[in-house]
Amino acid sequence: AQSVTQPDIHITVSEGASLELRCNYSYGATPYLFWYVQSPGQGLQLLLKYFSGDTLVQGIKGFEAEFKRSQSSFNLRKPSVHWSDAAEYFCAVGASGGSYIPTFGRGTSLIVHP
C-alpha cells in the first residue's frame, strides 16, 4: 500500500520569500503524485500532478514540483509567496496499477507573514 509523509505540520514564510513544502511517498512502482491546496471552508483544489515524463511539473498559481525517484520525494516550490497562498497543502500519492485511490498526507499549514 502507498503512503505519504509531509514532515512539516506548519511552515511560516514572509511574503515575497521562496517556499518549499516537503513530501515523501512510499510506493513500490512509479506513483501518481498530486499536490492540493485547501483554503479555510473550501474544498481541495488541485495545484499540479505528475504521472510520467518530465519530472519538473508546473502547476497553477505559480507552483511547481519536482519528482525525485531516488529520494521518493515530490516537493512543492514557489519562488515568491503571496499572502493569499496561506492555506493547507496536501500531497497525495496514487498507485499506478490496479485500483487507483489517492492516499493523502496529513497536510502542511502555510502561514504567510506580511
Added chain:
Amino acid sequence: DTGVSQDPRHKITKRGQNVTFRCDPISEHNRLYWYRQTLGQGPEFLTYFQNEAQLEKSRLLSDRFSAERPKGSFSTLEIQRTEQGDSAMYLCASSSGTAFQETQYFGPGTRLLVL
C-alpha cells in the same frame, strides 16, 4: 459548470441519530468519490462510484455508513446511529472519464458535529 456542490454545509446532530448528506457532482462526471477529513488530517477515502455502480469501499466505511448514487448523478451518504467519532468533514469529489489520472474536483464539504 457550477462545480461540485454539497448539502448541507454544516450538520449538528445528537449521538444515535441518522444523518444524510448529498453531493451533486459536475454534470456528466461519471466518477464520484466520498472522503472523510478529520481535524489535522488529510482526506481519507471512503468509497467511489462509476456511474451508479459502487466499485470500492474503504474499511473505514462501517456497516453504519451507506452510500448511493441511484441514477449516476447525485449521491447520498447516510450515517446511521451516529457516534461522536463520526464528527468530521465529509468531502465529495467527481471526475470525468474512466482513467484514474483524471483530475478530481472537490466540493466544499459537509462538516458534521455529533454531540
